[in-house]
Amino acid sequence: xxxxxxxxxxxxxxxxxxxxxxxxxxxxxxxxxxxxxxxxxxxxxxxxxxxxxxxxxxxxxxxxxxxxxxxxxxxxxxxxxxxxxxxxxxxxxxxxxxxxxxxxxxxxxxxxxxxxxxxxxxxxxxxxxxxxxxxxxxxxxxxxxxxxxxxxxxxxxxxxxxxxxxxxxxxxxxxxxxxxxxxxxxxxxxxxxxxxxxxxxxxxxxxxxxxxxxxxxxxxxxxxxxxxxxxxxxxxxxxxxxxxxxxxxxxxxxxxxxxxxxxxxxxxxxxxxxxxxxxxxxxxxxxxxx
Amino acid sequence: xxxxxxxxxxxxxxxxxxxxxxxxxxxxxxxxxxxxxxxxxxxxxxxxxxxxxxxxxxxxxxxxxxxxxxxxxxxxxxxxxxxxxxxxxxxxxxxxxxxxxxxxxxxxxxxxxxxxxxxxxxxxxxxxxxxxxxxxxxxxxxxxxxxxxxxxxxxxxxxxxxxxxxxxxxxxxxxxxxxxxxxxxxxxxxxxxxxxxxxxxxxxxxxxxxxxxxxxxxxxxxxxxxxxx
Numbered sequence: 001x002x003x004x005x006x007x008x009x010x011x012x013x014x015x016x017x018x019x020x021x022x023x024x025x026x027x028x029x030x031x032x033x034x035x036x037x038x039x040x041x042x043x044x045x046x047x048x049x050x051x052x053x054x055x056x057x058x059x060x061x062x063x064x065x066x067x068x069x070x071x072x073x074x075x076x077x078x079x080x081x082x083x084x085x086x087x088x089x090x091x092x093x094x095x096x097x098x099x100x101x102x103x104x105x106x107x108x109x110x111x112x113x114x115x116x117x118x119x120x121x122x123x124x125x126x127x128x129x130x131x132x133x134x135x136x137x138x139x140x141x142x143x144x145x146x147x148x149x150x151x152x153x154x155x156x157x158x159x160x161x162x163x164x165x166x167x168x169x170x171x172x173x174x175x176x177x178x179x180x181x182x183x184x185x186x187x188x189x190x191x192x193x194x195x196x197x198x199x200x201x202x203x204x205x206x207x208x209x210x211x212x213x214x215x216x217x218x219x220x221x222x223x224x225x226x227x228x229x230x231x232x233x234x235x236x237x238x239x240x241x242x243x244x245x246x247x248x249x250x251x252x253x254x255x256x257x258x259x260x261x262x263x264x265x266x267x268x269x270x271x272x273x274x275x276x277x278x279x280x281x282x283x284x285x286x287x288x289x290x
Numbered sequence: 291x292x293x294x295x296x297x298x299x300x301x302x303x304x305x306x307x308x309x310x311x312x313x314x315x316x317x318x319x320x321x322x323x324x325x326x327x328x329x330x331x332x333x334x335x336x337x338x339x340x341x342x343x344x345x346x347x348x349x350x351x352x353x354x355x356x357x358x359x360x361x362x363x364x365x366x367x368x369x370x371x372x373x374x375x376x377x378x379x380x381x382x383x384x385x386x387x388x389x390x391x392x393x394x395x396x397x398x399x400x401x402x403x404x405x406x407x408x409x410x411x412x413x414x415x416x417x418x419x420x421x422x423x424x425x426x427x428x429x430x431x432x433x434x435x436x437x438x439x440x441x442x443x444x445x446x447x448x449x450x451x452x453x454x455x456x457x458x459x460x461x462x463x464x465x466x467x468x469x470x471x472x473x474x475x476x477x478x479x480x481x482x483x484x485x486x487x488x489x490x491x492x493x494x495x496x497x498x499x500x501x502x503x504x505x506x507x508x509x510x511x512x513x514x515x516x517x518x519x
Contacts, residue, residue, distance in 0.1 A: 078446075082493060103454070104446060104448065104453040104454065106455060106462065107445055107446060107455070107462060107463045109445075109463045110462070110463060118445075118446060120446040120447050120448065121493065122493050123446070123448040123449055123450050123451075124450075124453075125449075125450035125451070125490055125491075126449070126450065126490070126491075126492070126493050129490060156454055157454075158454045161452075161454070161456060162457075162458050162459070163459060163472060165475060165479075166451055166452045166456075166469075166471050166472050166474075166475040167451065167452055167454075167456070169451055169475065169484070169487050170450055170451025170452060170471075173450050173451060173490050176490065177490055185454055225465065228455035228456075228457050228462035228463075229454045229455050229462075231457070
């Protein structure tokens, strides 16, 4: 059992996504993690979120894990073929990174390198299946591994997706492919999350709720259609845009309300505060996630 | 009509390829690119006129002829050019990339220049509007996806359902495009065949479809060879 699996089984957890800008200093990530570690049960490292190149998730994950922090590493299908994914999975094991969030990955066209060739040799279901097979001691090509891997793999789901049915179908495939945990995209309607969490529970898999804290840059990105997985209700967006000086304060307050409605229903919370990570030590207590 | 869809290159780009040619042949192709109005007889005439006018305005000496072949992707139709093609310094082919290459292969000492960007295999939606339908992946899945190709119609080519970026049934990269997986789901649901989506679809095996593709039709090859013995 991995450290993250143990944390999840011990009860609702607080997790934060730490993916710092590519332009920042290398030492910023471990320094921030140290500041957060008393408030947080686990860290999620993104893999070039929004198709924006950042420190490799294996490198960032290792920087956190070597400080004894529970770390989940995201792997997307966007930038690597099945050969490179298998290689990175073996690399993750070698670095002691055994918690993997397997996702499709946002299309490069939405990021700063729109001319990049998208890979998507596998989709997220097929990546989960490969991880499952490696845990059984088989490489994607069928050869045996001398020592099977011991990954705890999870998947992303979006309770806000409309229409919901096609994504629900894929969610079941993800669980049958071996997803041991699920993390939701940002939640705006608690009732939609609860509906999905009930089905996840019936399949024996915990679902963490995504909570979003906005800064002005992210509000602009949503308004410009560059954040397709975030189904921010138009009235929320209008409210945030109407008062630029209070965007962070208002979104923290919204996140606190959402979290309150989900306590006892979610396996924990994943806080995403892109661009505001340095403020997280002050913001987390205001969200009252415990 | 299903076809190869192409798009005429901008005039400036074609002019930049000419490299000082003084006698030029614009060669149209009468099949796919004629239907999509990128490189047929009419477009060959238009390009020839544009090039002549541009040269006139710039005071350059340029003779431009134009003609159109039935198909540039079949050697049989290229043979008649043997008599005249060397009268020109260069040929601008308005065929798809396959036609341009076969022309260059047939006349390797001649300068063959592309006048069209080949875009995709597609269908005509309405006059002047074509959409892609096939990536020629070599492993047709349409029998299990309600006749909608996820390899082509999903921007990511996903095989097991929509990505998390789908917005109100539209694609994450373009709100004008429907999400392929929502279409597939809806069609199979209407037919009572959602069972087709209940199993995990394995990754595509690329081992036998890497480019350049080759295809032999044994019976056709046998018959053709017999007829010509």
